[in-house]
Amino acid sequence: MITVAEPLTVADRCDRCGAQAYLRVTLPSGGELLFCAHHARAHQDKLRQVALNIQDETSRLA
Template identity: 60%
Template sequence: MTGALAPTKPLTAADRCDRCGAQAYVRAVLVGGGDLLFCAHHGRKYSEALRSNGADIQDETDKLTTTPASASDDER
């Protein structure tokens, strides 16, 4: 996240991109209030323009490359 706005809650699988409806991984918190949600593709496309207009960007695209921990053999 950038800027000095209050932290926002993490994005979930229920959060959808405002442009295409895919799972959202980027939140742009607008200066005038409100926010926009974007998938990774649209987040990359619009983040710089939004940031230059003062939006605070919450980027969680690292979730796309993080491998969840799997259960050990003892837990199965």
Template identity: 45%
Template sequence: MSLNTTGTIASTTPATALPGTEPQHALTAADRCDQCQARAYVSFTTSSGTVLLLCGHHYGRHEQAIADLGYEVRDERDQLRQALPNPNGTAPAHAPSRKQAPNPTIEN
């Protein structure tokens, strides 16, 4: 997907929803960004019916242009925020513990 000189967005992703509607399914780890193939956290449908998928980084780069075009956006970037450690340095409750076993003492 890319913004061309006329301000339209181009992609090779086939249409899976009606124009102006969101895809009916939640995004999964199998959904990939149309620009870099990273996991997609954002999707929207163009007026031509093409569904575009973007990672958080590429959506951030194109967010204003997408908003200016009036597309309805399905934004699941909150999943990224939930996976980050809390500001006090502790991991979220669903994250596995990263405690390491103490190093064994070597005796001579």
């Protein structure tokens, strides 16, 4: 089954600092992590290793 992720909104906040989230990481356990662009970049290598899916909306910042 294919699911379409809902777009991130201004209400979605970074789990690390509380800023607006532009990246949603879905974990194999079913959990989700949200990150601002800064923390997404800072943790990108580890996130790629553990993520089932990464929804990256950082292009909205350009």
